[in-house]
Amino acid sequence: MAKFGEGDARWIVQDRADGANVHNWHWAERDCLEWSRARLSALLAGLPVLSGEGGLTLRTTTLDKLDGEAYVNIRKGKVIPGYELSLTLSWEAEATSESGVVKVTGAAEVPYLADENADEDPELRITVRGDEGPLATRAKDAFIARGKPLVLEKIREYVAIMSKGGPAKDELDAKKTPTKAATATGVTATAPAPVAKEAPAPAPAAKEKKAKGKEKEGFKTIEMTEKLNCRAEHIYEILMDENRWKGFTQSNARISKEVGGQFSLFDGSITGVNEELQEGKLIVQKWRFGSWPDGVHSTVRLVFDEPESGVTIIKLKQTDVPEEDRYGNSTVVENTERGWRELIFQRIRAVFGFGI
Numbered sequence: 001m002a003k004f005g006e007g008d009a010r011w012i013v014q015d016r017a018d019g020a021n022v023h024n025w026h027w028a029e030r031d032c033l034e035w036s037r038a039r040l041s042a043l044l045a046g047l048p049v050l051s052g053e054g055g056l057t058l059r060t061t062t063l064d065k066l067d068g069e070a071y072v073n074i075r076k077g078k079v080i081p082g083y084e085l086s087l088t089l090s091w092e093a094e095a096t097s098e099s100g101v102v103k104v105t106g107a108a109e110v111p112y113l114a115d116e117n118a119d120e121d122p123e124l125r126i127t128v129r130g131d132e133g134p135l136a137t138r139a140k141d142a143f144i145a146r147g148k149p150l151v152l153e154k155i156r157e158y159v160a161i162m163s164k165g166g167p168a169k170d171e172l173d174a175k176k177t178p179t180k181a182a183t184a185t186g187v188t189a190t191a192p193a194p195v196a197k198e199a200p201a202p203a204p205a206a207k208e209k210k211a212k213g214k215e216k217e218g219f220k221t222i223e224m225t226e227k228l229n230c231r232a233e234h235i236y237e238i239l240m241d242e243n244r245w246k247g248f249t250q251s252n253a254r255i256s257k258e259v260g261g262q263f264s265l266f267d268g269s270i271t272g273v274n275e276e277l278q279e280g281k282l283i284v285q286k287w288r289f290g291s292w293p294d295g296v297h298s299t300v301r302l303v304f305d306e307p308e309s310g311v312t313i314i315k316l317k318q319t320d321v322p323e324e325d326r327y328g329n330s331t332v333v334e335n336t337e338r339g340w341r342e343l344i345f346q347r348i349r350a351v352f353g354f355g356i
Contacts, residue, residue, distance in 0.1 A: 032070040035167040036085065036158070040066060043154040044089050047327075049147040058093045058142055060108070060151070068113075072166045081162040085113045091147065093139035104139045105129045108151055118159050121152050145251065145267040150291070157331050220333045222318040226345045229355040232304040232312045233280035238348060239302070240283070248351040249343065266343075272297070280304060287318070291325040292332070298322075316340065 041063040050058040070083035089108040094101055106128040113122045126144050128136045228235055238244045245253035245265060255263040256274060264271050269290055276284035283302040303315045318340075324330050349355050 030072045030074070030167060032072055032081075032083070032162070032166045033066075033068070036070040036083065036162075037063070037066045039161065039166075040087060040155075040158055043158060044151060047147070047150055047154070049091070049150060050093075050142055056093060056095050056139065056142060058139060058147065059091065060147070061090045061092050061105075064088045064090050064107070070162070070166075072162070074165070079163070079165045081115050081166065083113065083115050083162060086111050087113065089151065091143060093135070093142070095135055095139075097135075102135055104136045106136075106140060106143065108143070108147070110155070113155065113159075115162070118163065122155065124148055124151060146269070149266070149269060153291075153329070153331065153335055156335065157329055160331065160334075216320065218323050219320045220323060222316070222321055222333065222337050222340070224316050224337065224340065226314045226316070226341075227355075228312050228314065228345075228349060229310060230312055230352070231280075231310060232306040234352075235312055235314065235348070235354070236280045236283070236304055238352065240277075248347045272300075275299075280306075289325070289332070289336075291327065291329075292322055293326045296320075296322050314345075 044060055045062050047060040048058075049060070050056050065088040066085060067087075068083065068085035070085060071081075073080040073082065087110050089110075091106050091108060093104045093106075095104075096102075106126065109125045109127070110122045111125065126140055126148065128140050130136070132140070238248075240255060240257050242253045242255040242263075245251075245255060249266060251265075252267045253263075253265050255261075255265075257277070259274050259277055261274050262271070263274065263285070270287065271290070272285045272287040274283075274285055276282060281304055283300070285300045286297045287300040288297045298318050298320045301317045301319075305313045305315070307313060318336070321333050321336055323333060325332050
């Protein structure tokens with residue numbers, strides 16, 4: 001009989017080829033603090049915020065501090081991330097004046113980033129190092145307007161990676177459990193794929209329909225339906241009025257109410273052109289983020305329906321949304337959809353009283 005505590009191999013849980021414990025009864029924990037430090041530094045350091053707009057250059061520089069803890073627990077293939085972090089990111093701005101190039105430095109601080117608040121953006125404090133002169137104030141305001149959304153987007157990317165296992169994800173994917181037959185023989189073999197019977201050629205109409213519905217590679221479509229307690233003409237007016245945009249987004253906006261007219265939203269982060277407008281019924285726009293690759297535009301189509309007086313249904317369809325931005329981040333579709341829900345429709349409901 002195996003003797004407990006005397007090193008008998010029959011009492012020891014051996015590592016398996018799939019990277020898990022036998023029967024997965026025990027927790028496998030991975031410390032992710034240093035990985036988080038490297039990952040957040042790669043995501044946040046060296047981000048261009050402004051590249052000469054208005055004579056100002058602004059960028060993040062280094063991740064100065066990351067304190068706290070981060071880990072991933074895995075049991076029976078279930079990923080359970082845990083982290084409580086605080087971080088400080090440095091930024092710098094440059095502007096040319098009569099006396100030469102003037103520099104300003106500052107910090108962006110996240111005092112608390114935790115898994116318990118993974119579905120919310122953390123607090124982000126922007127400060128200037130040294131005296132706050134005119135240039136420092138201008139640089140700080142520019143970072144709040146343009147840099148803050150960019151930093152929060154990168155933090156969301158880190159949170160998404162941690163939810164999938166962080167540094168342990170690749171290891172889990174790479175270490176697959178061998179098949180029973182392969183385990184019995186000690187050899188992992190790949191079974192030949194069955195030979196499929198040749199399917200009959202689709203009818204011309206079916207082929208055409210399939211091709212028409214296919215998305216371009218590297219692009220996605222966003223679709224959603226929102227219900228608001230208001231007249232259709234009222235929500236149409238809000239979406240086409242720059243002063244109301246400024247009010248519910250607390251950011252700068254410029255909106256033309258004419259077909260072919262241009263618009264700029266969220267301090268210039270979003271720009272586009274009106275393609276089709278039907279008051280109280282339809283808005284069609286070419287629409288893009290400044291962080292998208294050059295020349296890439298999506299098409300936003302908003303259809304307003306008022307099935308009963310005082311109740312409006314908005315059907316939104318946004319096509320040709322790129323899966324990645326110019327920096328290689330793959331959270332564009334997720335962030336765009338989230339922006340529509342949280343930064344536009346939810347705020348309209350709250351500010352104008354159209355139902356929460």
